[in-house]
Amino acid sequence: MTTLPGFVQALKHAKANTSMILITGATSGIGEATARRFAAMGQSLILIGRREDRLDALHAELSKTQGVKVHPFSLDVSQTASVQNWAKEHGALLKQVKILVNSAGLALGFKPVQDYEAKEWDTMLDINVKGLLAMTRELIPYFKENRDGHIVNLGSTAGHYAYPNGNIYCASKAAVRMLTECMRLDLNGTGIRVTEISPGMVETEFSKVRFSGDTKKADSVYAGMTPLTADDIAETIVWCTSRPRHVNVQELIIYPTDQASPTLVKRH
């Protein structure tokens, strides 16, 4: 039986282990599922996305059901100057961050490279690559000062293997992959860990966004197969970030069992 002093001790221990987690792309999919997982563990959260209504709803829900501190910010990570100004304004909060999960990202369209408009490739590269860089750069000085911190970047199997009509999205995720590796090299010796999570097909709003809200097309991506869920990936992120501090999971590639490569999917 747990004695009262034992209980107080356990509570103190739990409090000492409470961390601040910053998640971009927290308004949907993998980012949102990760926020839910960390909240269930009692962690404090900084949640970032562009959709204010989603942030407000998640803030209200997680504060109420999990009793955790949630700091929601509507911020477009592709606007580097906005990220810098936001970071300057919230230094006291960012100083407390132990884990950064860079999940904000998207694919726009599914067509041959020559059919893309410059505006479309700018959006993908600005969010998936430059947005990740902008946010990470703001956190690294605090991680270095604390000699602690964990950067988790959402790559993709699309960054490892090319597929027809993937072109710019694949390139953006290949950039995430290389940036993640380089970050690990540059930060070696600082105590900061860097991990890339590269999922295959995860059923989120990803395909809906890719196909500009065409739910029929989006649903057809997952027809007849069992995709990963956002929570499958969130669970993995929690696992990677809860290893002892001397353990750095460098990279995980995670496919649904029905998928063997970006182009080989068993539909039943």
Ligand code: NDP
């Ligand atoms: P969702 O579309 O469900 O979520 C994407 C999130 O990114 C949303 O919260 C969105 O919020 C946010 N976001 C997009 N642009 C910006 C921006 N400019 N500034 C801030 N936030 C932004 O997709 P997933 O959860 O599936 O995707 C998460 C990550 O995982 C992405 O990087 C994606 O490339 C990657 N991934 C996804 C896979 C999949 O099959 N689903 C597989 C492999 C990797 P808002 O619109 O409110 O800004």
Ligand code: 8X3
């Ligand atoms: C998302 C998975 O296969 O659509 O990164 O590129 S895929």
